[in-house]
Amino acid sequence: MTSTEDEALRLDADDPGHRRLFHVPAADGGRYPEAAYLAGNSLGLQPRATRDELLGDLDAWRRLGVEGHLEAERPWLPYHELLTGPAARLVGARPAEVVVMNSLTVNLHLLMVSFYRPAGARTRIVIEDTAFPSDSYAVRSQARFHGLDPDTTVVRLRPRPGEDTLRTADVLDLLATEGDTVALVLLGGVNYLTGELMDIPAITAAGRAAGAVVGWDLAHAAGNVPLHLHDWDVDFAAWCSYKYLNSGPGALSGVFVHERHLGDPALPRFEGWWSTEAATRFEMTPVSRPPATVEAWQVSNPPIFAMGPVRTSLELFDAVGMPALRERSVRLTGYLERLLDEVTPGRPLTVVTPRDPARRGAQLSVRIGTGSAAGLAKRLRHEHGVIADAREPDILRFAPVPLYCSYHDCWRVAEALAATVEVSR
Ligand SMILES: *Cc1c(COP(=O)(O)O)cnc(C)c1O
Secondary structure (H helix, E strand, O other), rough: OOOOOOHHHHHHHOOOOOHHHHHEEEEOOOOOOEEEEOOOOOOOOOOOOOHHHHHHHHHHHHHHHHHHHHHHOOOOOOOOOOHHHHHHHOOOOOOHHHEEEEOOOHHHHHHHHHHOEOOOOOOOOEOOOOOOOHHHHHHHHHHHEEEEEHHEEEEEEOOOOOOOOOOOOHHHHHHHHHHHHHHHEEEEEEOOOOOOOOOHHHHHHHHHHHHEEEEOOOOOOOOOOOOOOOOOOEEEEEEOOOOOOOOHHHHEEEEEEEEHOOOOOOOOOOOOOOOHHHHHHOOOOOOOOOOHHHHHOOOOOOHHHHHHHHHHHHHHHHHHHHHHHHHHHHHHHHHHHHHHHHHHHOOEEEOOOOOHHHHHOOOOEEEOOOOHHHHHHHHHHHOEEEEEEEEEEOOEEEEEOOOOOHHHHHHHHHHHHHHHHOOOO
């Protein structure tokens, strides 16, 4: 490696990010006290503000009991509304189009109840072959729910032979030639495995032009890349809040439904008491009156203690702003890429994430040619204090999260790989 630790430290002094707002885990190996935490695409770190936020809500329950619904400092009945504005700004939506509720896969199902409606020859669901397993299982079970064969109903997009990521042109081609058999396109905005950022506006336009509904799983995109869901005409989307959104393990999910679908009485939805308009909810009538907003997709009253950490995190994104965050993200990921390019030649390591910064977020995935990814991740952690995510059999994922990762973290990744993976003879 020719890049030096001094250079990394200099870059950190010039471009420090917001690390001081987060708790960084201690290293359990290597020469530095803090871990180099590159796993924020699996589970984001805890903001320092989260604990007090959570304790405040817990205290309100202790002091007020049921009266907290109306009298807590942040009253529980309309609590979810506090999250709507910042969540809408994060994904480029209007407030009526966004709600935070449930977890991600549950929401994908609730959305498919409305938006996957196979009819006639138009039955297929397009996903990517490297879709997160939960999404694969969700769409296959939806096909079965409609009495269809999941093996023929679900179309899995594969990269060209010898390539690792999808080409937009190939996706557009498929939609142009076979689009009349497609009921739903449901892709990851950023692929969890390869880190590829899809061309969301182009694929959305092509899918809709073909007569399909286009939804996006933004688990790896929300808080990672700038999004303009309303302007891009996306039909629906959902994301979780525990990856780049740093809201804690299993944190709540966000949902987007485009304005043009709001209040449409022809759309089926699964309802509960939170689907009816708030003003008359407690009249406890037998028939609901859903509002003409995405809140009509809510079912249950929300878990208040799970909402606070999302609020804290979204406020942080509001304060920093996605444009500034994206700029630091591009610099930091570009720096890690440069260091990996010094280390990978001669070693059985290949970066599979697209090289164009416009086609990726804050993630570089590395394929290892020999040995197990999990074994290598373990050594990086215990010998160097570097925490990365392994996806068996052969992918290591490094996420230089711009809110809290440092250039020095990136330098430690490259140095640890150089020390751990032998040069092949
Ligand atoms: C993380 C992730 C999930 C996880 O689903 P949960 O319902 O939150 O457990 C689903 N899909 C994708 C694409 C993910 O990245």
